[in-house]
Structures are given as structure tokens and as C-alpha cells.
Amino acid sequence: xxIAFQIIILIxxxxxxxxxxxEKEDKALRNNLFPLCIAAIAGxxxxxxxx
Numbered sequence: 474x475x476i477a478f479q480i481i482i483l484i485x486x487x488x489x490x491x492x493x494x495x496e497k498e499d500k501a502l503r504n505n506l507f508p509l510c511i512a513a514i515a516g517x518x519x520x521x522x523x524x
Contacts, residue, residue, distance in 0.1 A: 485513040
């Protein structure tokens, strides 16, 4: 179950990172994806250390 959670978090990190880097026109989308990416990274670190 923990491995599935980590895989989902990694997919979220990848998609949001590609959206942040690739999106040039829509600043609102980048501003929404950036906190999502940071939260997913924090969640992944927590899941690796404590789960």
C-alpha cells in the first residue's frame, strides 16, 4: 500500500513538474501546479522516512 502511494506521488510530481516547466502562456496554471509539486515532494519525503 505504501509503495502504491509513493508511485502515485511520483506520478503527480512528474506531471506537475512538466506542467511547470512546459507551460509558458498560462501563468495561472503554473501558479497552481507549483504548490502541488512542492506538496507532492514533501509527501513523498514523509512517506519514505516514516511509512
